[in-house]
Ligand code: ADP
């Protein structure tokens with residue numbers, strides 16, 4: 001379960017302040033997919049980074065599995081973070097490592113024994129349909145395959161929460177639809193809780209049990225099921241955004 005209360009992020013630059021998140025409150029029950037849609041610059045990536053504590057929120061709380069990440073210090077934060085897998089728009093794989101070595105990288109950091117790492121990588125790669133590409137290098141993979149590796153790596157530590165920042169944004173529409181279906185299957189099989197950020201309304205409606213609409217300045221306009229957003233948009237902004 002992810003719970004975010006009144007989250008604010010202000011970036012201070014030399015001559016100005018950028019308000020990237022303006023009091024975001026949302027809650028994602030365990031085993032649910034929550035999509036966040038917003039245009040470019042709305043604050044989507046900032047939200048993901050603040051949830052993962054890769055960026056420090058200016059105010060507000062992020063609670064994951066009952067632990068308020070904004071209040072705990074290094075050891076407890078590391079422990080909670082292990083439950084979180086993050087997938088970005090570009091998979092950010094290590095080019096010099098094989099697919100299997102990319103997936104098992106987080107396990108190396110956690111000092112998992114080699115045999116266990118290899119077994120886990122094999123298991124995850126078969127989950128994402130890449131059982132036969134374990135020894136390939138990222139440069140030998142398609143964009144869709146690279147993102148599958150990114151998902152497998154995010155799950156390596158048995159993360160039960162995935163934060164996904166436009167992970168399929170750079171893929172062509174057919175591959176994108178394929179990966180959306182696969183993600184749903186994986187989510188159902190593992191019971192993963194997902195916060196999925198995208199600028200694509202169709203993608204948000206396909207994946208999200210709940211969808212939050214974020215307007216420029218990091219302001220939540222409305223949260224609801226796809227049906228609710230379509231049938232009773234809370235503002236002209238939402239109506240226009242969801243079409
Ligand atoms: P999105 O992912 O929805 O496109 P971002 O979260 O990347 O939006 O950015 C939200 C706003 O915060 C934008 O105005 C962006 O320019 C600003 N911003 C993001 N990161 C930084 C940063 N490190 N320093 C200053 N401004 C930033």
Ligand code: MG
Pocket residue numbers: 044045046
């Ligand atoms: Mg972004």
